[in-house]
Amino acid sequence: MELSIVGMIGLFLAYSDFGKKHFTKKDQIFILVFTIYIGLVNLLPMIIEIVEWLK
16 A cells, blocks of 8 residues: 555656656656556455455
C-alpha cells in the first residue's frame, strides 16, 4: 500500500510543472508504467480473492 502512495506522488511530480521542467518524456513514461505496475501488484491479492469467492 505504501508503494502505491509513493507511485502516486511520483506520478504527480512527473506530470506537474516541476516534472515537465526536470524530467524528459522518457522519464515520465517510465514513472507512469512503474505506477501502473505497482497498482497491479497491489490489486493482485484482491483479484485472486474475488476469483476464489466466485468459484
